[in-house]
Amino acid sequence: MHKGIATVCLSGTLEDKLDAAAAAGFSGVEIFENDLIASAWSPEQVRAHCDRLGLSIDLYQPFRDFDSSDSDTFRRNLRRADRKFDLMRRLGTDTVLVCSSASADAVDDDEVLAEQLRTLGDRAAEHGMRVAYEALAWGRVVDTWEHSWEIVRRADHPALGLCLDSFHVLSRAQGGGTSIDGIARIPAGKLFFLQLADAPHLNMDVLQWSRHHRLFPGQGSFDLSAFTGAVLATGYDGPLSLEVFNDVYRQAEPGRAAVDAMRSLIALEESLGREPAPPRPPELTGYAFTELAVDSPSEHQLSRALAAMGFAHVGQHRSKPVQLWQQGDARVLLNSGTEQATTVSALAVDTVDPVASAARAEALLAPPVPRTRGAAEADLSVVAAPDGTSLFFCRTEAAEDGWMSDFILTGAGSDAPAGLRHIDHVALAQPFDYFDEATLFYRAVLGLTPRHDAEFAAPFGLVRNRAVVDAPGRVRIALHGTVLRRGDWAPGVPDPQHIAFASDDIFASARAMRERGAPLLPVPENYYDDLDARTELSPDLLAALRECRVLYDRDAGGEFFHFHTEVLGGRVFFEVVQRVGAYGGYGVANAPVRMAAHRAARLPARGSGR
Ligand SMILES: O=C(O)c1ccc(O)c(O)c1
Numbered sequence: 001m002h003k004g005i006a007t008v009c010l011s012g013t014l015e016d017k018l019d020a021a022a023a024a025g026f027s028g029v030e031i032f033e034n035d036l037i038a039s040a041w042s043p044e045q046v047r048a049h050c051d052r053l054g055l056s057i058d059l060y061q062p063f064r065d066f067d068s069s070d071s072d073t074f075r076r077n078l079r080r081a082d083r084k085f086d087l088m089r090r091l092g093t094d095t096v097l098v099c100s101s102a103s104a105d106a107v108d109d110d111e112v113l114a115e116q117l118r119t120l121g122d123r124a125a126e127h128g129m130r131v132a133y134e135a136l137a138w139g140r141v142v143d144t145w146e147h148s149w150e151i152v153r154r155a156d157h158p159a160l161g162l163c164l165d166s167f168h169v170l171s172r173a174q175g176g177g178t179s180i181d182g183i184a185r186i187p188a189g190k191l192f193f194l195q196l197a198d199a200p201h202l203n204m205d206v207l208q209w210s211r212h213h214r215l216f217p218g219q220g221s222f223d224l225s226a227f228t229g230a231v232l233a234t235g236y237d238g239p240l241s242l243e244v245f246n247d248v249y250r251q252a253e254p255g256r257a258a259v260d261a262m263r264s265l266i267a268l269e270e271s272l273g274r275e276p277a278p279p280r281p282p283e284l285t286g287y288a289f290t291e292l293a294v295d296s297p298s299e300h301q302l303s304r305a306l307a308a309m310g311f312a313h314v315g316q317h318r319s320k321p322v323q324l325w326q327q328g329d330a331r332v333l334l335n336s337g338t339e340q341a342t343t344v345s346a347l348a349v350d351t352v353d354p355v356a357s358a359a360r361a362e363a364l365l366a367p368p369v370p371r372t373r374g375a376a377e378a379d380l381s382v383v384a385a386p387d388g389t390s391l392f393f394c395r396t397e398a399a400e401d402g403w404m405s406d407f408i409l410t411g412a413g414s415d416a417p418a419g420l421r422h423i424d425h426v427a428l429a430q431p432f433d434y435f436d437e438a439t440l441f442y443r444a445v446l447g448l449t450p451r452h453d454a455e456f457a458a459p460f461g462l463v464r465n466r467a468v469v470d471a472p473g474r475v476r477i478a479l480h481g482t483v484l485r486r487g488d489w490a491p492g493v494p495d496p497q498h499i500a501f502a503s504d505d506i507f508a509s510a511r512a513m514r515e516r517g518a519p520l521l522p523v524p525e526n527y528y529d530d531l532d533a534r535t536e537l538s539p540d541l542l543a544a545l546r547e548c549r550v551l552y553d554r555d556a557g558g559e560f561f562h563f564h565t566e567v568l569g570g571r572v573f574f575e576v577v578q579r580v581g582a583y584g585g586y587g588v589a590n591a592p593v594r595m596a597a598h599r600a601a602r603l604p605a606r607g608s609g610r
């Protein structure tokens with residue numbers, strides 16, 4: 001379908017926004033009045049530029065507070081409308097958005113309101129234009145789509161139709177004030193325009209919610225697929241047009257934001273079964289490996305820690321300074337050949353069809369990462385996630401041309417002396433501006449589902465967490481970031497990232513690692529006293545938790561045990577976890593304790609606190 005974006009979604013001047021929209025593949029725009037007013041270009045120049053870029057101007061918006069119970073104000077509004085119709089002719093657009101009035105003089109009689117809009121319809125028709133009437137969720141009188149439809153129906157004018165905006169409908173539906181049920185019965189010819197925005201569930205003033213927190217479809221909590229499906233069921237075939245007011249996107253680089261926006265629409269269309277669709281996401285069977293970029297002191301520290309955790313150095317890359325460490329099916333690469341500071345530089349998922357996974361990533365606009373490779377080395381597809389982490393598509397089983405054949409195996413065993421089986425999850429600190437983009441990226445590219453949105457108070461500020469997971473729970477990526485931009489007081493290192501390994505016996509793993517001298521993180525006694533107070537765990541279990549410095553959590557599905565290493569190489573640490581039953585989380589409740597312990601372990605000793 002024709003895909004559009006409102007200029008309000010993007011940062012910059014009108015020219016920047018148009019260029020970004022076209023470069024991302026949009027074929028239309030809604031032009032916000034303020035963007036036009038502030039532009040040095042005449043309407044004709046804007047139109048010519050859009051023509052060159054292949055963009056249609058689908059909507060001019062918004063016309064606010066049109067109806068009025070004051071006749072003089074109404075007369076002036078009609079005059080203003082005439083001027084705007086002239087402007088729209090020069091711009092080459094034929095539809096104006098009129099939103100329901102939020103003003104104190106809004107007409108509160110349906111018949112009078114319909115009459116005023118009918119008058120506007122007459123004026124529009126004289127100019128060859130149309131009016132799309134939209135209920136704002138905070139409209140003074142008209143605040144539901146049902147009411148806006150009642151007015152349009154009463155006005156009964158061919159140049160007057162509806163604009164539906166998913167935010168206004170779904171934000172109100174959350175409180176039970178409206179529903180999408182009747183949408184499919186609106187005659188297609190009366191549905192002039194469709195605006196799409198997602199949003200997180202928030203319990204707040206709806207105007208503030210709308211103006212600051214809208215998101216692109218797939219980034220928030222609304223069911224855009226059901227909503228859009230209901231609209232398309234009417235036979236609507238106009239633009240799918242994004243209208244996202246968001247504080248982060250308003251200041252983000254517009255080219256990048258426009259690609260993110262386009263990805264959201266491609267994924268939305270796919271969810272509706274529209275063609276052409278990207279290749280379906282192939283089944284994932286787990287992590288092939290996780291790669292850490294290391295400098296030479298941290299390579300030493302990390303290899304010592306891995307050895308103490310029971311990993312074996314099983315291979316060396318044929319042409320690059322990359323070590324392969326393995327225990328069970330958990331594989332970690334240490335790459336000292338990048339310029340990067342210590343960080344999780346790559347995730348590699350095992351997919352049953354790496355070629356289809358890569359084709360899907362490309363269809364969803366994931367930027368490819370160019371790679372050098374030696375003769376006879378595997379041709380691996382790599383794309384960049386929003387934070388720059390490389391994402392590889394592998395098939396470890398494929399013996400011949402699989403990624404492992406790039407390594408000369410040392411012959412060291414990969415048995416599991418500390419009981420680690422596989423990678424349970426990888427936790428990636430997201431830069432503040434890329435959190436929502438990252439959610440959509442992993443969700444769309446890998447076919448994962450977002451789960452476990454949580455917010456907690458950490459030593460250096462509020463932290464938000466969100467996991468993206470495949471259905472069987474084989475690939476879990478835990479994203480975390482700050483709720484506000486990070487302050488200056490927080491330690492001058494980036495938030496650490498970590499790799500979590502699964503154990504079937506957390507206490508045996510902890511004891512084996514302790515014996516081998518692994519740098520395990522201490523946990524304060526206060527934690528166990530509180531755990532005792534709130535859980536009624538058996539004294540034996542509590543004693544084992546205390547002894548092994550294991551943290552505990554539970555949910556409706558089961559229990560969770562986990563412990564951590566110290567921060568290694570400045571930015572990363574390892575975690576060992578055991579899931580019991582169908583526990584689905586990540587022990588987020590314990591994260592503040594873990595963070596404070598990491599902070600304490602990095603500081604010079606402070607004595608007993610007296
Ligand atoms: O926040 C607003 O004012 C506003 C304006 C136009 C719209 O289409 C909308 O959904 C909201």
Ligand SMILES: [Mg+2]
Nearest residue numbers: 134165195243
């Ligand atoms: Mg709108």
